[in-house]
Amino acid sequence: MHHLMHRHLGKIVAGAALALTGTAAMAAITLPSDAGAAGSGNGGRPAAAGAPVPGSDGAPPPPGVVERAPAQGKRGTGRDPLTDDELRRAQDLALPRTRHGAVADVTGRPGLERLTTDLVELTPVQARLADPPRLARVSFYDYRSDSYLTTTVNLTTSAVESADTQHGVQPPPGHDEAVEAARLLIADPLGAGLRQDYRAATGHDLTGPDPLSVTGFVYRGRAEGEAPGALGDCGKHRCVRLFTKIKNGQWIDTRRFVIDLSARTVARLG
Structure with missing residues:
Protein backbone atom coordinates (compact mmCIF):
# COMPACT_ATOMS: atom_id res chain seq x y z
CA MET A 1 0.00 0.00 0.00
CA HIS A 2 2.76 2.38 0.91
CA HIS A 3 4.68 1.69 -2.30
CA LEU A 4 1.54 2.09 -4.42
CA MET A 5 0.79 5.49 -2.92
CA HIS A 6 4.37 6.63 -3.29
CA ARG A 7 4.55 5.59 -6.93
CA HIS A 8 1.26 7.16 -8.01
CA LEU A 9 0.87 10.14 -5.74
CA GLY A 10 4.38 11.38 -5.29
CA LYS A 11 5.12 13.26 -2.08
CA ILE A 12 2.39 13.32 0.57
CA VAL A 13 2.47 16.66 2.35
CA ALA A 14 1.43 17.39 5.92
CA GLY A 15 -0.45 20.64 6.39
CA ALA A 16 -2.71 22.63 4.11
CA ALA A 17 -0.42 22.59 1.05
CA LEU A 18 -1.38 20.30 -1.81
CA ALA A 19 1.21 18.11 -3.53
CA LEU A 20 1.13 18.25 -7.34
CA THR A 21 1.62 15.22 -9.59
CA GLY A 22 0.95 14.53 -13.24
CA THR A 23 -2.67 13.55 -12.57
CA ALA A 24 -4.15 14.17 -9.17
CA ALA A 25 -2.38 14.25 -5.83
CA MET A 26 -3.32 13.73 -2.23
CA ALA A 27 -2.23 15.75 0.75
CA ALA A 28 -2.53 14.67 4.34
CA ILE A 29 -4.08 17.40 6.45
CA THR A 30 -2.87 17.82 10.01
CA LEU A 31 -5.73 19.36 11.93
CA PRO A 32 -4.97 21.56 14.92
CA SER A 33 -5.25 19.61 18.14
CA ASP A 34 -7.22 20.85 21.10
CA ALA A 35 -4.40 19.93 23.46
CA GLY A 36 -3.77 22.77 25.86
CA ALA A 37 -7.36 23.90 25.85
CA ALA A 38 -8.52 21.04 28.00
CA GLY A 39 -8.40 21.91 31.65
CA SER A 40 -8.03 25.64 31.16
CA GLY A 41 -11.66 26.38 30.31
CA ASN A 42 -10.79 29.91 29.16
CA GLY A 43 -9.49 29.67 25.61
CA GLY A 44 -6.14 28.10 26.56
CA ARG A 45 -5.12 30.78 29.08
CA PRO A 46 -4.05 29.51 32.53
CA ALA A 47 -6.57 29.96 35.31
CA ALA A 48 -5.85 32.69 37.82
CA ALA A 49 -4.16 31.52 41.03
CA GLY A 50 -6.71 30.40 43.60
CA ALA A 51 -9.59 30.58 41.12
CA PRO A 52 -11.93 27.59 41.45
CA VAL A 53 -11.93 25.20 38.52
CA PRO A 54 -15.36 23.77 37.62
CA GLY A 55 -15.52 20.13 38.67
CA SER A 56 -12.26 20.30 40.70
CA ASP A 57 -14.09 19.28 43.90
CA GLY A 58 -15.18 16.08 42.26
CA ALA A 59 -18.66 17.37 41.49
CA PRO A 60 -19.71 17.45 37.84
CA PRO A 61 -19.85 20.91 36.25
CA PRO A 62 -23.33 22.44 35.99
CA PRO A 63 -25.15 21.66 32.75
CA GLY A 64 -25.02 24.26 30.01
CA VAL A 65 -28.11 26.19 29.07
CA VAL A 66 -29.12 26.34 25.41
CA GLU A 67 -31.51 29.12 24.55
CA ARG A 68 -34.33 28.28 22.17
CA ALA A 69 -33.97 30.05 18.83
CA PRO A 70 -36.60 32.76 18.43
CA ALA A 71 -39.50 31.93 16.17
CA GLN A 72 -38.89 33.15 12.65
CA GLY A 73 -41.58 35.34 11.19
CA LYS A 74 -42.61 35.46 7.55
CA ARG A 75 -41.02 38.88 7.09
CA GLY A 76 -37.90 40.38 8.58
CA THR A 77 -37.49 44.03 9.48
CA GLY A 78 -34.72 46.49 8.78
CA ARG A 79 -31.45 44.71 8.05
CA ASP A 80 -32.63 41.37 9.42
CA PRO A 81 -31.44 38.47 7.25
CA LEU A 82 -33.98 37.17 4.77
CA THR A 83 -36.35 34.68 6.36
CA ASP A 84 -37.00 31.29 4.78
CA ASP A 85 -40.36 32.58 3.57
CA GLU A 86 -38.73 35.67 2.04
CA LEU A 87 -36.10 33.54 0.31
CA ARG A 88 -38.79 31.40 -1.31
CA ARG A 89 -40.88 34.41 -2.32
CA ALA A 90 -37.88 36.28 -3.74
CA GLN A 91 -36.88 33.32 -5.91
CA ASP A 92 -40.44 32.78 -7.11
CA LEU A 93 -40.89 36.47 -7.96
CA ALA A 94 -37.53 36.62 -9.75
CA LEU A 95 -38.07 33.60 -12.01
CA PRO A 96 -38.71 34.84 -15.54
CA ARG A 97 -41.77 33.53 -17.31
CA THR A 98 -40.31 31.39 -20.09
CA ARG A 99 -41.61 28.52 -22.15
CA HIS A 100 -40.67 25.02 -21.00
CA GLY A 101 -37.17 24.08 -22.14
CA ALA A 102 -36.18 27.63 -23.06
CA VAL A 103 -33.67 27.72 -20.19
CA ALA A 104 -31.55 24.99 -18.59
CA ASP A 105 -29.80 24.32 -15.30
CA VAL A 106 -26.34 22.81 -14.79
CA THR A 107 -27.61 19.28 -15.44
CA GLY A 108 -29.32 20.29 -18.69
CA ARG A 109 -32.80 19.97 -17.25
CA PRO A 110 -35.37 22.73 -17.94
CA GLY A 111 -35.10 25.62 -15.48
CA LEU A 112 -32.54 28.18 -14.41
CA GLU A 113 -29.62 27.34 -12.12
CA ARG A 114 -30.19 29.28 -8.89
CA LEU A 115 -27.05 30.90 -7.50
CA THR A 116 -27.62 33.49 -4.76
CA THR A 117 -30.38 35.41 -3.00
CA ASP A 118 -29.25 38.42 -0.97
CA LEU A 119 -30.79 41.32 0.90
CA VAL A 120 -30.28 44.61 -0.96
CA GLU A 121 -28.91 47.72 0.72
CA LEU A 122 -31.52 50.47 0.70
CA THR A 123 -30.88 53.94 -0.68
CA PRO A 124 -30.89 56.79 1.88
CA VAL A 125 -34.34 57.87 0.63
CA GLN A 126 -35.74 54.35 1.01
CA ALA A 127 -34.21 53.94 4.45
CA ARG A 128 -35.99 57.09 5.71
CA LEU A 129 -39.44 55.83 4.77
CA ALA A 130 -41.86 55.02 7.59
CA ASP A 131 -42.08 51.43 6.32
CA PRO A 132 -38.86 50.78 4.37
CA PRO A 133 -39.20 48.10 1.69
CA ARG A 134 -37.46 44.75 1.89
CA LEU A 135 -35.52 44.25 -1.36
CA ALA A 136 -33.78 41.07 -2.46
CA ARG A 137 -31.44 40.40 -5.38
CA VAL A 138 -31.65 36.93 -6.92
CA SER A 139 -29.11 35.59 -9.40
CA PHE A 140 -29.38 32.68 -11.85
CA TYR A 141 -27.34 31.11 -14.61
CA ASP A 142 -28.95 29.87 -17.81
CA TYR A 143 -26.94 27.06 -19.39
CA ARG A 144 -29.06 27.17 -22.55
CA SER A 145 -27.84 30.64 -23.51
CA ASP A 146 -24.78 30.95 -21.23
CA SER A 147 -26.19 34.04 -19.58
CA TYR A 148 -26.09 35.47 -16.06
CA LEU A 149 -29.40 36.85 -14.82
CA THR A 150 -29.91 39.13 -11.83
CA THR A 151 -33.32 40.31 -10.66
CA THR A 152 -34.16 42.69 -7.81
CA VAL A 153 -37.57 42.14 -6.22
CA ASN A 154 -39.53 44.15 -3.69
CA LEU A 155 -40.75 41.75 -1.02
CA THR A 156 -43.02 44.42 0.45
CA THR A 157 -44.99 44.99 -2.77
CA SER A 158 -44.21 41.67 -4.53
CA ALA A 159 -42.99 43.64 -7.54
CA VAL A 160 -39.92 43.17 -9.75
CA GLU A 161 -37.81 46.32 -9.43
CA SER A 162 -35.22 45.51 -12.11
CA ALA A 163 -33.86 42.64 -14.18
CA ASP A 164 -30.60 42.29 -16.07
CA THR A 165 -29.10 39.65 -18.37
CA GLN A 166 -25.37 39.54 -19.14
CA HIS A 167 -23.14 37.29 -21.22
CA GLY A 168 -19.50 36.58 -20.46
CA VAL A 169 -20.01 37.27 -16.73
CA GLN A 170 -19.02 34.35 -14.51
CA PRO A 171 -19.89 34.62 -10.80
CA PRO A 172 -18.58 32.03 -8.33
CA PRO A 173 -20.20 28.63 -8.86
CA GLY A 174 -22.77 27.27 -6.45
Whole structure:
Protein backbone atom coordinates (compact mmCIF):
# COMPACT_ATOMS: atom_id res chain seq x y z
CA MET A 1 0.00 0.00 0.00
CA HIS A 2 2.76 2.38 0.91
CA HIS A 3 4.68 1.69 -2.30
CA LEU A 4 1.54 2.09 -4.42
CA MET A 5 0.79 5.49 -2.92
CA HIS A 6 4.37 6.63 -3.29
CA ARG A 7 4.55 5.59 -6.93
CA HIS A 8 1.26 7.16 -8.01
CA LEU A 9 0.87 10.14 -5.74
CA GLY A 10 4.38 11.38 -5.29
CA LYS A 11 5.12 13.26 -2.08
CA ILE A 12 2.39 13.32 0.57
CA VAL A 13 2.47 16.66 2.35
CA ALA A 14 1.43 17.39 5.92
CA GLY A 15 -0.45 20.64 6.39
CA ALA A 16 -2.71 22.63 4.11
CA ALA A 17 -0.42 22.59 1.05
CA LEU A 18 -1.38 20.30 -1.81
CA ALA A 19 1.21 18.11 -3.53
CA LEU A 20 1.13 18.25 -7.34
CA THR A 21 1.62 15.22 -9.59
CA GLY A 22 0.95 14.53 -13.24
CA THR A 23 -2.67 13.55 -12.57
CA ALA A 24 -4.15 14.17 -9.17
CA ALA A 25 -2.38 14.25 -5.83
CA MET A 26 -3.32 13.73 -2.23
CA ALA A 27 -2.23 15.75 0.75
CA ALA A 28 -2.53 14.67 4.34
CA ILE A 29 -4.08 17.40 6.45
CA THR A 30 -2.87 17.82 10.01
CA LEU A 31 -5.73 19.36 11.93
CA PRO A 32 -4.97 21.56 14.92
CA SER A 33 -5.25 19.61 18.14
CA ASP A 34 -7.22 20.85 21.10
CA ALA A 35 -4.40 19.93 23.46
CA GLY A 36 -3.77 22.77 25.86
CA ALA A 37 -7.36 23.90 25.85
CA ALA A 38 -8.52 21.04 28.00
CA GLY A 39 -8.40 21.91 31.65
CA SER A 40 -8.03 25.64 31.16
CA GLY A 41 -11.66 26.38 30.31
CA ASN A 42 -10.79 29.91 29.16
CA GLY A 43 -9.49 29.67 25.61
CA GLY A 44 -6.14 28.10 26.56
CA ARG A 45 -5.12 30.78 29.08
CA PRO A 46 -4.05 29.51 32.53
CA ALA A 47 -6.57 29.96 35.31
CA ALA A 48 -5.85 32.69 37.82
CA ALA A 49 -4.16 31.52 41.03
CA GLY A 50 -6.71 30.40 43.60
CA ALA A 51 -9.59 30.58 41.12
CA PRO A 52 -11.93 27.59 41.45
CA VAL A 53 -11.93 25.20 38.52
CA PRO A 54 -15.36 23.77 37.62
CA GLY A 55 -15.52 20.13 38.67
CA SER A 56 -12.26 20.30 40.70
CA ASP A 57 -14.09 19.28 43.90
CA GLY A 58 -15.18 16.08 42.26
CA ALA A 59 -18.66 17.37 41.49
CA PRO A 60 -19.71 17.45 37.84
CA PRO A 61 -19.85 20.91 36.25
CA PRO A 62 -23.33 22.44 35.99
CA PRO A 63 -25.15 21.66 32.75
CA GLY A 64 -25.02 24.26 30.01
CA VAL A 65 -28.11 26.19 29.07
CA VAL A 66 -29.12 26.34 25.41
CA GLU A 67 -31.51 29.12 24.55
CA ARG A 68 -34.33 28.28 22.17
CA ALA A 69 -33.97 30.05 18.83
CA PRO A 70 -36.60 32.76 18.43
CA ALA A 71 -39.50 31.93 16.17
CA GLN A 72 -38.89 33.15 12.65
CA GLY A 73 -41.58 35.34 11.19
CA LYS A 74 -42.61 35.46 7.55
CA ARG A 75 -41.02 38.88 7.09
CA GLY A 76 -37.90 40.38 8.58
CA THR A 77 -37.49 44.03 9.48
CA GLY A 78 -34.72 46.49 8.78
CA ARG A 79 -31.45 44.71 8.05
CA ASP A 80 -32.63 41.37 9.42
CA PRO A 81 -31.44 38.47 7.25
CA LEU A 82 -33.98 37.17 4.77
CA THR A 83 -36.35 34.68 6.36
CA ASP A 84 -37.00 31.29 4.78
CA ASP A 85 -40.36 32.58 3.57
CA GLU A 86 -38.73 35.67 2.04
CA LEU A 87 -36.10 33.54 0.31
CA ARG A 88 -38.79 31.40 -1.31
CA ARG A 89 -40.88 34.41 -2.32
CA ALA A 90 -37.88 36.28 -3.74
CA GLN A 91 -36.88 33.32 -5.91
CA ASP A 92 -40.44 32.78 -7.11
CA LEU A 93 -40.89 36.47 -7.96
CA ALA A 94 -37.53 36.62 -9.75
CA LEU A 95 -38.07 33.60 -12.01
CA PRO A 96 -38.71 34.84 -15.54
CA ARG A 97 -41.77 33.53 -17.31
CA THR A 98 -40.31 31.39 -20.09
CA ARG A 99 -41.61 28.52 -22.15
CA HIS A 100 -40.67 25.02 -21.00
CA GLY A 101 -37.17 24.08 -22.14
CA ALA A 102 -36.18 27.63 -23.06
CA VAL A 103 -33.67 27.72 -20.19
CA ALA A 104 -31.55 24.99 -18.59
CA ASP A 105 -29.80 24.32 -15.30
CA VAL A 106 -26.34 22.81 -14.79
CA THR A 107 -27.61 19.28 -15.44
CA GLY A 108 -29.32 20.29 -18.69
CA ARG A 109 -32.80 19.97 -17.25
CA PRO A 110 -35.37 22.73 -17.94
CA GLY A 111 -35.10 25.62 -15.48
CA LEU A 112 -32.54 28.18 -14.41
CA GLU A 113 -29.62 27.34 -12.12
CA ARG A 114 -30.19 29.28 -8.89
CA LEU A 115 -27.05 30.90 -7.50
CA THR A 116 -27.62 33.49 -4.76
CA THR A 117 -30.38 35.41 -3.00
CA ASP A 118 -29.25 38.42 -0.97
CA LEU A 119 -30.79 41.32 0.90
CA VAL A 120 -30.28 44.61 -0.96
CA GLU A 121 -28.91 47.72 0.72
CA LEU A 122 -31.52 50.47 0.70
CA THR A 123 -30.88 53.94 -0.68
CA PRO A 124 -30.89 56.79 1.88
CA VAL A 125 -34.34 57.87 0.63
CA GLN A 126 -35.74 54.35 1.01
CA ALA A 127 -34.21 53.94 4.45
CA ARG A 128 -35.99 57.09 5.71
CA LEU A 129 -39.44 55.83 4.77
CA ALA A 130 -41.86 55.02 7.59
CA ASP A 131 -42.08 51.43 6.32
CA PRO A 132 -38.86 50.78 4.37
CA PRO A 133 -39.20 48.10 1.69
CA ARG A 134 -37.46 44.75 1.89
CA LEU A 135 -35.52 44.25 -1.36
CA ALA A 136 -33.78 41.07 -2.46
CA ARG A 137 -31.44 40.40 -5.38
CA VAL A 138 -31.65 36.93 -6.92
CA SER A 139 -29.11 35.59 -9.40
CA PHE A 140 -29.38 32.68 -11.85
CA TYR A 141 -27.34 31.11 -14.61
CA ASP A 142 -28.95 29.87 -17.81
CA TYR A 143 -26.94 27.06 -19.39
CA ARG A 144 -29.06 27.17 -22.55
CA SER A 145 -27.84 30.64 -23.51
CA ASP A 146 -24.78 30.95 -21.23
CA SER A 147 -26.19 34.04 -19.58
CA TYR A 148 -26.09 35.47 -16.06
CA LEU A 149 -29.40 36.85 -14.82
CA THR A 150 -29.91 39.13 -11.83
CA THR A 151 -33.32 40.31 -10.66
CA THR A 152 -34.16 42.69 -7.81
CA VAL A 153 -37.57 42.14 -6.22
CA ASN A 154 -39.53 44.15 -3.69
CA LEU A 155 -40.75 41.75 -1.02
CA THR A 156 -43.02 44.42 0.45
CA THR A 157 -44.99 44.99 -2.77
CA SER A 158 -44.21 41.67 -4.53
CA ALA A 159 -42.99 43.64 -7.54
CA VAL A 160 -39.92 43.17 -9.75
CA GLU A 161 -37.81 46.32 -9.43
CA SER A 162 -35.22 45.51 -12.11
CA ALA A 163 -33.86 42.64 -14.18
CA ASP A 164 -30.60 42.29 -16.07
CA THR A 165 -29.10 39.65 -18.37
CA GLN A 166 -25.37 39.54 -19.14
CA HIS A 167 -23.14 37.29 -21.22
CA GLY A 168 -19.50 36.58 -20.46
CA VAL A 169 -20.01 37.27 -16.73
CA GLN A 170 -19.02 34.35 -14.51
CA PRO A 171 -19.89 34.62 -10.80
CA PRO A 172 -18.58 32.03 -8.33
CA PRO A 173 -20.20 28.63 -8.86
CA GLY A 174 -22.77 27.27 -6.45
CA HIS A 175 -22.56 23.98 -4.58
CA ASP A 176 -24.70 22.09 -7.09
CA GLU A 177 -22.45 23.27 -9.92
CA ALA A 178 -19.33 22.09 -8.09
CA VAL A 179 -20.91 18.69 -7.48
CA GLU A 180 -21.87 18.38 -11.16
CA ALA A 181 -18.33 19.35 -12.16
CA ALA A 182 -16.97 16.59 -9.92
CA ARG A 183 -19.41 14.13 -11.49
CA LEU A 184 -18.16 15.01 -14.98
CA LEU A 185 -14.50 14.76 -13.93
CA ILE A 186 -15.00 11.36 -12.27
CA ALA A 187 -16.67 9.97 -15.41
CA ASP A 188 -14.05 11.39 -17.82
CA PRO A 189 -10.84 9.58 -18.86
CA LEU A 190 -8.92 12.54 -17.40
CA GLY A 191 -10.43 11.66 -14.01
CA ALA A 192 -8.40 8.43 -13.86
CA GLY A 193 -5.89 9.98 -11.45
CA LEU A 194 -8.67 11.15 -9.13
CA ARG A 195 -10.23 7.69 -9.16
CA GLN A 196 -6.87 6.01 -8.51
CA ASP A 197 -6.02 8.37 -5.66
CA TYR A 198 -9.40 7.76 -4.05
CA ARG A 199 -8.94 3.99 -4.39
CA ALA A 200 -5.45 4.18 -2.86
CA ALA A 201 -6.74 6.23 0.08
CA THR A 202 -9.95 4.33 0.83
CA GLY A 203 -9.75 0.92 -0.82
CA HIS A 204 -13.03 1.67 -2.62
CA ASP A 205 -13.95 2.67 -6.17
CA LEU A 206 -15.06 6.24 -6.80
CA THR A 207 -18.17 6.12 -8.98
CA GLY A 208 -19.76 9.47 -8.13
CA PRO A 209 -19.25 12.71 -6.19
CA ASP A 210 -21.09 11.72 -2.99
CA PRO A 211 -17.95 10.61 -1.04
CA LEU A 212 -16.23 13.93 -1.83
CA SER A 213 -16.43 17.46 -0.47
CA VAL A 214 -15.92 19.81 -3.41
CA THR A 215 -15.65 23.57 -3.79
CA GLY A 216 -15.60 25.17 -7.22
CA PHE A 217 -13.92 28.32 -8.47
CA VAL A 218 -14.38 29.94 -11.86
CA TYR A 219 -11.86 29.59 -14.67
CA ARG A 220 -12.17 32.46 -17.18
CA GLY A 221 -9.97 31.13 -19.96
CA ARG A 222 -7.90 33.72 -21.85
CA ALA A 223 -8.71 36.34 -19.24
CA GLU A 224 -6.34 34.37 -16.97
CA GLY A 225 -3.60 33.74 -19.55
CA GLU A 226 -3.00 31.25 -22.34
CA ALA A 227 -5.97 28.96 -22.83
CA PRO A 228 -5.26 26.46 -25.60
CA GLY A 229 -7.83 24.42 -27.48
CA ALA A 230 -11.27 24.04 -25.98
CA LEU A 231 -10.24 26.11 -22.96
CA GLY A 232 -10.54 29.18 -25.17
CA ASP A 233 -14.31 29.01 -24.78
CA CYS A 234 -14.07 29.44 -21.00
CA GLY A 235 -15.30 32.81 -19.90
CA LYS A 236 -18.03 32.67 -22.48
CA HIS A 237 -18.77 29.14 -21.26
CA ARG A 238 -19.19 28.34 -17.56
CA CYS A 239 -15.90 26.66 -16.60
CA VAL A 240 -14.78 25.68 -13.11
CA ARG A 241 -11.85 24.12 -11.29
CA LEU A 242 -12.21 22.21 -8.06
CA PHE A 243 -10.80 21.88 -4.57
CA THR A 244 -11.51 18.23 -3.76
CA LYS A 245 -11.41 16.43 -0.43
CA ILE A 246 -12.45 12.96 0.65
CA LYS A 247 -15.13 13.43 3.29
CA ASN A 248 -13.44 13.02 6.70
CA GLY A 249 -10.22 12.24 4.82
CA GLN A 250 -7.46 13.58 2.62
CA TRP A 251 -7.34 16.26 -0.03
CA ILE A 252 -6.91 15.20 -3.66
CA ASP A 253 -5.49 17.92 -5.87
CA THR A 254 -7.67 18.40 -8.94
CA ARG A 255 -6.83 22.03 -9.62
CA ARG A 256 -5.14 21.28 -12.96
CA PHE A 257 -8.44 20.16 -14.46
CA VAL A 258 -10.99 22.51 -16.01
CA ILE A 259 -14.57 21.34 -16.28
CA ASP A 260 -16.60 23.16 -18.92
CA LEU A 261 -20.11 22.90 -17.49
CA SER A 262 -21.64 24.48 -20.61
CA ALA A 263 -20.10 21.95 -23.02
CA ARG A 264 -19.92 19.20 -20.35
CA THR A 265 -16.29 18.47 -21.20
CA VAL A 266 -13.06 18.16 -19.20
CA ALA A 267 -9.62 19.55 -20.10
CA ARG A 268 -6.30 19.85 -18.36
CA LEU A 269 -4.11 22.90 -17.80
CA GLY A 270 -0.41 22.49 -18.61
